[in-house]
Amino acid sequence: MEPGHDVVKEHPRLELRGITKAFPGVIANSDVGFEVAPGEIHALLGENGAGKSTLVKQIYGILKPDAGEIVWDGREVDIPNPHTARALGIGMVFQHFSLFEAMTVLENVALGMDDPGKDRTALAKRIRDVSESYGLPLDPAREVHTLSVGERQRIEIVRCLLQSPRLLVMDEPTSVLTPQEVGKLFETLRKLKAEGCSILYISHKLNEIKELCDAATILRGGKVVAACDPKAETARSMAQLMIGAEFRSVARREAGKDTGPVRLTLKGLNMAPEMAHGVPLKNIHLALRGGEILGIAGVAGNGQGDLLAAIAGERKAASADTVTIDGKAVGRSGPAARRKLGLCTVPEERNGHGAVPDMSLTDNAMLSAHKRMGFLKAGFLDKGKSRNFAAEVIKRFDVRTPGTETAAGSLSGGNLQKFIVGREILQKPEILVVAQPTWGVDAAAAATIQQALVDLAATGSAILVISQDLDELLTLSDRIAVINAGALSDAMPAATVSVEEIGLLMGGIHGSPEDAHAKGAA
Amino acid sequence: MGLDTILAMLLTVIAAATPLLLAAIGELVSEKAGVLNLGVEGMMLVGAVIAFATTVGTGSPALGILAAMIGGMVMALAFGVLTLTLMANQVATGLALTIFGIGLSSLIGADYIGTPVDKLASLSIPGLSDLPVIGPLIFGHDILVYLSVAITVAVAWFLKKTRAGLILRAVGESDLSAHSIGYDVIRVRYFAVLFGGLTAGLAGAYLSLSYTPMWVEGMTAGRGWIALALVAFASWRPWRVLGGAYIFGGVTILQLYLQGGGDIGIPAQVMNMLPYLATIIVLTVISAGPWRGRLDAPACLGKPFRPAS
Ligand SMILES: Nc1ncnc2c1ncn2[C@@H]1O[C@H](COP(=O)(O)OP(=O)(O)O)[C@@H](O)[C@H]1O
Ligand SMILES: [Mg+2]
Numbered sequence: 077m078e079p080g081h082d083v084v085k086e087h088p089r090l091e092l093r094g095i096t097k098a099f100p101g102v103i104a105n106s107d108v109g110f111e112v113a114p115g116e117i118h119a120l121l122g123e124n125g126a127g128k129s130t131l132v133k134q135i136y137g138i139l140k141p142d143a144g145e146i147v148w149d150g151r152e153v154d155i156p157n158p159h160t161a162r163a164l165g166i167g168m169v170f171q172h173f174s175l176f177e178a179m180t181v182l183e184n185v186a187l188g189m190d191d192p193g194k195d196r197t198a199l200a201k202r203i204r205d206v207s208e209s210y211g212l213p214l215d216p217a218r219e220v221h222t223l224s225v226g227e228r229q230r231i232e233i234v235r236c237l238l239q240s241p242r243l244l245v246m247d248e249p250t251s252v253l254t255p256q257e258v259g260k261l262f263e264t265l266r267k268l269k270a271e272g273c274s275i276l277y278i279s280h281k282l283n284e285i286k287e288l289c290d291a292a293t294i295l296r297g298g299k300v301v302a303a304c305d306p307k308a309e310t311a312r313s314m315a316q317l318m319i320g321a322e323f324r325s326v327a328r329r330e331a332g333k334d335t336g337p338v339r340l341t342l343k344g345l346n347m348a349p350e351m352a353h354g355v356p357l358k359n360i361h362l363a364l365r366g367g368e369i370l371g372i373a374g375v376a377g378n379g380q381g382d383l384l385a386a387i388a389g390e391r392k393a394a395s396a397d398t399v400t401i402d403g404k405a406v407g408r409s410g411p412a413a414r415r416k417l418g419l420c421t422v423p424e425e426r427n428g429h430g431a432v433p434d435m436s437l438t439d440n441a442m443l444s445a446h447k448r449m450g451f452l453k454a455g456f457l458d459k460g461k462s463r464n465f466a467a468e469v470i471k472r473f474d475v476r477t478p479g480t481e482t483a484a485g486s487l488s489g490g491n492l493q494k495f496i497v498g499r500e501i502l503q504k505p506e507i508l509v510v511a512q513p514t515w516g517v518d519a520a521a522a523a524t525i526q527q528a529l530v531d532l533a534a535t536g537s538a539i540l541v542i543s544q545d546l547d548e549l550l551t552l553s554d555r556i557a558v559i560n561a562g563a564l565s566d567a568m569p570a571a572t573v574s575v576e577e578i579g580l581l582m583g584g585i586h587g588s589p590e591d592a593h594a595k596g597a598a
Numbered sequence: 599m600g601l602d603t604i605l606a607m608l609l610t611v612i613a614a615a616t617p618l619l620l621a622a623i624g625e626l627v628s629e630k631a632g633v634l635n636l637g638v639e640g641m642m643l644v645g646a647v648i649a650f651a652t653t654v655g656t657g658s659p660a661l662g663i664l665a666a667m668i669g670g671m672v673m674a675l676a677f678g679v680l681t682l683t684l685m686a687n688q689v690a691t692g693l694a695l696t697i698f699g700i701g702l703s704s705l706i707g708a709d710y711i712g713t714p715v716d717k718l719a720s721l722s723i724p725g726l727s728d729l730p731v732i733g734p735l736i737f738g739h740d741i742l743v744y745l746s747v748a749i750t751v752a753v754a755w756f757l758k759k760t761r762a763g764l765i766l767r768a769v770g771e772s773d774l775s776a777h778s779i780g781y782d783v784i785r786v787r788y789f790a791v792l793f794g795g796l797t798a799g800l801a802g803a804y805l806s807l808s809y810t811p812m813w814v815e816g817m818t819a820g821r822g823w824i825a826l827a828l829v830a831f832a833s834w835r836p837w838r839v840l841g842g843a844y845i846f847g848g849v850t851i852l853q854l855y856l857q858g859g860g861d862i863g864i865p866a867q868v869m870n871m872l873p874y875l876a877t878i879i880v881l882t883v884i885s886a887g888p889w890r891g892r893l894d895a896p897a898c899l900g901k902p903f904r905p906a907s
Binding site for chain 1: 761764765767768771772774775776777778779780781896897906
């Protein structure tokens with residue numbers, strides 16, 4: 077606990093008593109109770125599907141508890157809608173962003189406030205000021221669909237900060253931020269804490285929890301199973317509390333293991349950005365060998381999306397030999413042709429890009445795997461095979477879903493992620509390119525995915541992991557390269573490179589590529 | 599072609615464009631909130647027949663217009679209850695609404711076929727309306743013509759400048775996001791759909807009280823569908839809807855005059871296609887050109903929304 081204030085017996089800022097919430101077929105929260113003191117940073121931990129988001133949505137008035145009480149500053153309150161929540165001083169940063177793609181940052185912020193004022197120029201200035209003073213720069217005039225995931229996250233945060241909250245609820249806010257950005261965010265949160273703002277913080281990154289939080293409540297299956305002081309626990313012990321079982325961490329391969337022949341190369345790839353305001357890819361060279369995992373670190377919005385699209389074949393290079401798979405020039409061929417040569421990809425965006433939200437898991441498995449896995453019978457789809465394959469993915473990767481015929485879009489983010497990554501891994505691709513493989517996935521499931529990637533590499537496949545999560549890249553990769561402003565650094569052996577070094581190369585959004593090269597060479 | 603002919607032509611262009619504009623601008627608002635109502639044609643017909651019957655019954659065209667607005671809104675309300683509250687499919691419900699409107703208007707209108715009614719009076723502003731050319735062209739129309747333009751201006755301003763308009767667009771853009779920051783998606787959509795019914799009713803009233811002051815079964819003649827197409831081709835922008843309605847009206851009249859002027863060696867069927875072609879080409883070129891917006895269609899258009907609570 078934070079000593080700080082005088083030992084006057086204060087009411088907790090927020091107290092939950094016996095909160096219960098059921099959805100058809102699942103009890104998401106059952107008799108949940110805990111307290112958050114003024115100025116406390118309180119962690120809410122639990123696996124994907126433990127009921128964390130459901131709980132905080134009730135605090136913000138989006139969902140109505142079936143039973144239980146919410147006590148605010150010692151007074152029992154009814155929070156029927158988010159307007160009431162904001163009037164009490166509750167701010168919320170959503171796990172699944174609550175943004176409007178076709179609208180500007182300014183409009184998005186105004187929509188999330190109850191009294192943004194008439195003067196749009198004044199609001200724009202406030203957005204600029206607040207976002208810059210907290211180190212989360214934002215251009216109010218930009219439209220959201222032109223922004224990277226990381227920048228979108230900032231809108232949510234800045235929208236809350238503008239309303240001087242007394243309790244800030246953050247549902248997995250850091251999954252898309254770089255170490256520097258996380259550092260800045262933590263500074264911001266500590267500043268808020270010092271001002272007396274309480275923070276309810278949901279994250280799967282247990283090291284962050286240890287660093288930041290004063291107390292933690294752990295949910296499993298919708299129930300509170302433990303409360304602990306994160307500073308007194310280890311990440312491992314907290315993970316064990318979450319899953320209620322022994323936690324197995326990823327078994328890395330011995331460093332310096334032999335790698336196979338070069339499977340995938342990029343030679344001088346240049347490409348204009350697909351999105352307005354994007355950065356062009358600049359003269360990218362890359363050689364990926366069988367049996368190795370190459371990590372690409374970088375802040376979102378530095379060209380990762382276009383790089384992945386260029387490798388997958390969704391965007392074609394200027395000449396065929398810019399991209400080769402096993403020596404074959406494929407720069408001008410489409411995704412189907414490249415898939416046929418053994419290249420599978422997992423894009424960053426799950427809904428709509430990685431999966432068709434309205435189609436069942438079986439059909440989504442069919443779409444990606446029918447050729448490689450032979451789901452076609454004389455030109456007709458063999459649903460049975462596809463269903464079995466989907467079932468295998470669900471089983472191997474512990475996807476929590478009622479069954480194979482569930483629509484992909486109805487899975488929670490972490491579970492859909494497990495399904496999509498699992499679907500590609502189980503196709504045993506010769507080359508796998510995967511973006512943010514464990515984004516939004518809990519520690520145990522993340523370990524499963526990472527282990528599967530390591531195992532796949534051990535069978536001789538070449539794996540490229542594009543991620544913002546440095547811990548993950550350091551766990552997985554044999555070599556790490558950094559993408560910044562559309563330029564890719566040379567790959568460095570993961571065993572000898574430090575987080576700080578990579579962090580510097582990533583350079584945040586301020587870093588120029590010149591800086592990055594200078595530091596990379598040093 | 600004399601000045602008088604040109605003037606007469608321009609007046610008929612305005613008359614042809616007005617019902618399209620009225621119907622389309624309401625549908626635009628509805629679609630901006632994410633609701634696709636294919637029942638425009640049906641709502642127009644009901645508006646037309648109610649306006650006519652009320653005017654004949656009470657002798658007051660003002661009451662007729664009012665009744666048409668209410669009639670259109672009642673139709674829209676039925677659509678709203680089915681699609682917003684009961685989550686019926688919007689496309690199927692809209693088609694059903696049109697078919698229902700055709701039947702209902704025939705039923706109500708059966709006794710009125712052949713009944714005459716005075717054409718809606720033009721405003722007359724002493725002095726201004728008597729000016730040559732300018733007078734009839736700008737100051738000589740009936741109230742609905744001015745209303746159609748005024749509503750367009752108001753809608754453009756509402757959507758772009760007001761907070762309520764921002765919320766309406768937000769609801770059409772992402773119902774989930776709007777819901778999670780506390781907006782009542784269903785309520786906003788009800789308002790938008792009702793507004794669409796209101797203007798469709800007005801469009802019908804214009805047809806039966808002014809354009810051809812009488813009641814004829816199916817007198818909308820597909821204008822509801824044209825209005826629907828206009829909204830999409832105009833990329834959901836009010837000013838483009840206005841332009842599109844006038845282009846369509848203009849080319850309609852132009853080709854009528856051409857056909858009336860004797861054989862010009864082009865089959866009449868081709869001439870009849872011209873207004874459609876011209877409108878589609880112009881609006882498509884605009885939408886593909888430098889004024890192109892990246893994300894035009896409201897992202898949630900036609901999708902039902904069921905909030906968890
Ligand atoms: N709107 C909903 N309808 C039905 N079930 C839901 C809904 N939202 C969440 N759930 C279910 O409730 C459980 C808890 O989900 P959630 O609160 O999102 O978990 P977490 O945020 O801890 O990952 C899951 O089993 C999920 O499938
Ligand atoms: Mg969650």
